[in-house]
Amino acid sequence: MNYSTLLLAAMVIVLLISPGCVDDEPDTGPGTVTLVIDFGDREPTQIGGGLPGNTTTWHPLKDGTWVSETENFSRTTWRFENVPVEDDTVGDLLDWAAEEFNFTIGSTYFSNVGSRYIESIAGVEEDGDRYWQFWYKGSLGSKGADLQGLKDGNIVEWRFVESQF
Helix, strand or coil: CCCCHHHHHHHHHHHHCCHCCCCCCCCCCEEEEEEEEECCCCCCCCCCCCCEEEEEEEECCCCCCCEEEEEEEECCCEEEEEEEEEECCHHHHHHHHHHEEEECEEEECCCCCEEEEEEEEECEEEECCCCEEEECCCCEEECCCCCEEEECEEEEEEEEEEEEC
């Protein structure tokens, strides 16, 4: 078994036994949320690629199209603001962005957990030292992305960082 497999197994176990897996507050409902994808020092190879060190923010227009603005920043970051949600999850939100903005997500589904492990976003793949992890309500996600519900005002951040486990 290689290091990545062992780390993945440990992350799945932590997600299963974490006290955050039990949440009495309903986290689904209609509204809008913000999705942030932080590539760190890596460059995505799809939409927005070639703009290292910039933050690109997309805003919805009333006709359903999106307009973007770019500013210099120390990291490559994509930000999608005011994304409408109903009974969606963090995983659904990432899927929506990939479909709407034409980039890929690499993942492995774990039926015993009922969620996916995200391995790559827009061509930026885990590298043995850094992995894709999501933050929800300012904290590292405590359950799988397909299990974490969303409600109005939530901010979800996917970060390409060293393992937090």
